[in-house]
Amino acid sequence: MALEKKQQAKQPGLQHKMNITPQTIRKNYKGSEKLKGKVALITGGDSGIGKSAAVHFAREGADVAIVYFSEDTDAQVTEQAIEEEGRECLLIKGDVKEEAFCKHAVQSTIAKFGKLNIVVNNAAMQFPEESLEDISTKNLHKTFETNIYSFFYITSAAITHLKKNDAIINTTSITAYRGSEHLIDYASTKGAIVAFTRSLSKRLAKQGIRVNGIAPGPIWTPLIPATFEGKELEDFGKDVPMGRPGQPSELGPAYVFLASQDSSYMTGQVLHINGGEIIGG
Template sequence: MTEHAFPPQHQDSMPADEHEMTPAPDYTPRFPGVGKLKDKVAFVSGGDSGIGRAVSVLFAREGAKVAIAYLEEHEDAEETKRLVEAEGSEALLIPGDLGQRAHAFDAIARTVERFGKLDVLVNNCAQQWVDDPLEDLSEERLRRTMDSNVMAQVFVTQAALAHLKEGAAIVNTTSVNAFKGNDSLIAYSTTRGATLAFSRSIAKALIKRGIRVNAVAPGPIWTPFIPGSMDAETVAGFGTQTEMGRAGQPWEVATAYLFLASEDGSYFNGQTLHPNGGTIVGA
């Protein structure tokens, strides 16, 4: 595939903004809801845009009320709230840094205060930068990546455990890079490997309480990650290296989260789903 997949573009921020992307990522669910999450309450970190937005909207279509946690992308978050409400559900916006333990606990407390309970936890927030070569990776950037991608998941999960009951589900976002590595995303790939190990470990610990834990490992997906972390020309060819010859769209990934969060995935624990365009990796 020689033609550009996307127009060249770049944003000088991380997380970047979905409303500035061309074309806009496709979050729209493809099928009518059938109540798979009826009367459930879900907390989605990084829910303002990208995969998080697609998950929030799909969960709302299936009957869930959604707490949308995000860092500071207020315009994107407000749009996601509008989209959730357009599905006939309710949304709570919670801005702030979940890599700070106090805020993570406050975010979960606000969710339970608003909706009365918590049934589904989606640990999705993350940041990434192209950091090749390794010797140029700064301590500041490494720590920021770890705080966003690892510490936030641990802190939010710790906070949620006081409220998750038997039958609850946790779905963590990892990455294809946790399985195959990436020489230009070393810090990011390392954190996603940590997420994978965290998911498998707490899956063993929490199944005793009747709480299932699984992960989703997306491949190249058209989200604000991409223009926020890559130069314009790299963005232009993004996703063309996959077996399908294209990047995925957020809606194509959100269905994996729904499966694992709902009773459809009732016999899945400690597992990883791989919406990655055809890359074969170890499970």
């Protein structure tokens, strides 16, 4: 992968300013109404993996509510992509670190669409540091509040609206399984997401609500040039067996699988889409 022109100034990054634009959906991906009539809520849905899930959902017949932080242009581009699929999109701008906003996001979705069937907890931040001692209290709190607290907030607000055959999908990470020496706090939140997924799946199984996760490896999203620079950015993803970073478009169909009845006998599980790394658990 060619080096981005420069590192982006802040997280979570802007897709429309990336030199190498991530691929959202394959041109030959054909929808088959697997999510016809469904309504999905996706945090961090304006770009990257969340955007791919959103557009795939729309192509499969779902209307989508997109929760995003401040990336207005990316959110509007995603909205247009969803509408081009013939579906409706609701943009909800705010900070998932705030419990009140998460409740507002769910309430707004219900007010707009009258129901909610699929929840994708996907928003995340990361701050690489050379040592544990370098992790600031401010960034530690921000990482946990964004990456795992928001999952509790969104899901708690949404759960009373979900019914049998509905689905919750949580984005974790390969770092939850193999660790990361430079992302200790981030990897810790991703491990918490695995435990959250497994525990919540047991709680909701009798209600017929499935809870699963996806653990991406190195995926080319706006978060990457907003996090890394120099050789670290240039070499991103080259250390996996497939020798390259993945595209968001290579994850979107997995979100469709977990949201649809194709995964009707799966709950408490995590799909590993990581370029070939063998991960246990």
